[in-house]
Amino acid sequence: MSFLRTLLVSLLALPGLLSAQENPRTILVLDGSGSMWGQIDGRAKIEIAQTVMGDLLAALPGDQELGLTAYGHRTKGDCSDIETLVAPGAGTRDAIATAVNGIQPRGKTPMTDAVTAAAEALRYTEEKATVILVSDGIETCNPDPCAAARALEQAGAEFTVHVVGFDVSDPEALEQMQCLAEETGGRFLTAANAGELGEALTEVAAAPEPMPVTVDFAATDGEDGPRIATPLIWSLSRGETAILDFERGATVSADLLPGDYLVSVLRPEDEASAEMTFAQGDAPQTVTLALPALLPPASLEAADSAPAGSTLPVTWDGPDAQNDYISVARPGDDGYETYAYTRKGSPAELLLPALPGDYELRYVLSDGRKTLATRPIAVTEVTASLDAADSVVAGAQLPVTWQGPDYANDYISVARPGDDGYESYVYTRKGSPGQLLMPPLPGDYELRYVMSQDRTVLATRRVTVTEVTATLASEDSALAGATLPVTWEGPDYANDYISIARLGDDGYENYAYTRKGSPAQVVMPTVPGDYELRYVMSQDRTVLATRPIAVVAISATLEAPAEAAAGQPLEVRWTGPDYANDYISVARPGDDGHEAYTYTRKGMPLSLTMPLVPGRYELRYVMSQDRTVLASLPIEVQDVQATLALPETARAGAPIVVNWEGPGYDRDYISISRPGDSRHDAYSYTRTGSPLLLRTPAVPGTYEVRYVAASNGTSVLARKEITLTEVSADLQAAERGAAGGNLAVHWDGPDFSDDYVSIARAQSSDDEYETYGRTSQDSPLILKLPEQPGAYELRYVVGQNRKVIARKPLTVE
Known part of the structure; x- marks a missing residue:
């Protein structure tokens, strides 16, 4: 009975079958056909198989995934x-043993299916x-076991069939079984009697030497770096x-x-090393270790010691890559000072x-x-000392004599004891003694x-700041907007000032610097009330x-006619404070701005356009401070008209007579322009009288003559069209002349003012010439x-626009 058990154990011990972690899942296929009632040495083959299966299952690992068909x-x-009596899985030994013991051979041999x-x-x-x-007879159902085995092998991920021919002597049956095994890469074994079976099992049990x-x-030089070619x-x-x-070797x-296995590598240049554990199977491979990237060489030279806060020259040699730097740090500190x-x-x-202490200079590759x-x-x-x-x-400004390193931006400060900040400071670069501004509040500093x-403090010294006083004297009241003399006594520090403000207001209405002397001239607010x-x-x-x-409060009055013509200079009589830059204005009711104005300093009465x-x-009478309106008076501005009389046509560039x-x-004028163009080509002031002479443009076309009122802005009061003809x-003159000689030129033309006859290079622009x-x-x-021979051109040029x-x-020549 031991021979079949040994056979099955040997099959399961084939490479890749025994270890549950590496094993494929396995199904035992047991022949239950009628031929299994045949006997070997007086016992039925099915009984032998059942006994051997029981021993086999007891010897298998508990986690082996095994099934039974x-x-x-x-x-x-x-x-x-x-x-399939037992589905493949772990822990199925008892179920398989029970199923095997219950098999009663009866039928055919569908071995392949x-x-x-x-x-x-x-x-x-x-x-x-x-x-x-495990089968004892020939396939009785499938006509071609070999073809079926090939199909299984081709479709399978990694499929193997091992076949045990148990007491088989039929050559065709043996051929079928062997084909099933060989087509799937499995082994085919036969057992006819105990002796032969023992020899076969010995062969199977001896797993091939790996x-x-x-x-x-x-x-590699760094992760994902190039492969190192120098000896390691x-x-x-x-x-x-x-x-x-x-x-040694690359x-x-x-x-x-x-x-x-465990492999390690050392690079002699910088003694960098790496190691790794790897598993080797039955296929060749390349094991690659990543060494830290090989760093370029660098060196540092400097004094062995230097004072805190000083600037140390450090001579260096290194790659000088972008953003490389020399740093100073505490030993073991990853950062820097x-x-x-x-x-x-x-x-x-x-x-x-x-801070004094032991540090480390470093060349750092960025x-x-x-x-x-x-x-x-x-x-x-x-x-340092103070x-x-x-x-x-x-x-006050306190002279402070100091000694110290005088590094860039070192300073002398005054502060409350225990306060990390300061009240004021002066840089040491300004020399000793430093002039230090004391705080405004008395106390110990x-x-x-x-x-x-x-902000390292090298030296301290106590100082007491004593109180400072001031006095003010003036009239008890003043007119709004007036300039009040204020007599004062006080420290007169730079930018001290005398101000006037509402009671309780932290700001001011107006002020005057004390540096301008006593009394200070302080302008009063425009709004009456109690101030300080x-x-x-x-x-x-x-x-x-x-x-x-x-x-x-202060007041003003205005006196003027109730009506005036548009653009008219109007005489306005007024009374008021006449403060600097006060003015009389004309404006639309409700408009904060103005249309026109005249300063009151120009006298009374004054002229307002x-x-x-x-x-x-x-x-309006407007006090310049805060543009406060002290008086106002309504006025109606009436429309004004104008008319123009001029010829309907004229030669382009010729002056025309305009009756208006x-x-x-005073600043009104008559202009000529293209229709729709706000600019003008020429103009004449109306102050020259009517009629006046108006010069026309040199370019022919349709134009518009306008009467423009310009006393305060511009307004076109009249328009009339005119056509200018070519x-x-x-x-x-002679067609040729000697260079540098004279040329007589007879001309006929409009002879407008500034017209000229010129000699110019051929093809030059119209406004260029050699002589004229x-x-x-x-x-x-x-x-x-001209002195230079060549091709030239005589030109009659209208001077107005050089046409x-x-x-x-x-x-x-």
């Missing part, structure tokens, strides 16, 4: 009599799967056994059996920490903040020498003295020929 065990003559059913139960197309078939495979080892030092071991021991190789970029050159000017070089540095203590008066009045780096005069020390706007004052747009307006009627204000000219003569000199003109109205070619 049987065929021919339920009905006679039925090729579909195939049943049973293997297919077992494969499907194992989901062989998705996972590794193994079937172990073969060593070649493993290559390499290293390699070590390789399995457990306590060394396989490679300090072997890469190395070793022939290894399956198992777990200060740094200087290498791009600023060597030596680097490095600011040392404010990429990854890797330290390439270090050097120790001792930062030594630095001292000397000044023991007491001083509030707000502390003078400090402060090193700017980390103050002596204000500019520092913190500290009030040293106050005095109450009453501001009383009315708006050009008719309508209801308001005259209109208000004739003008022409004629030139007569005014048409006012009459015809003919004698023109000097050429006649041309004649000319050759200078």
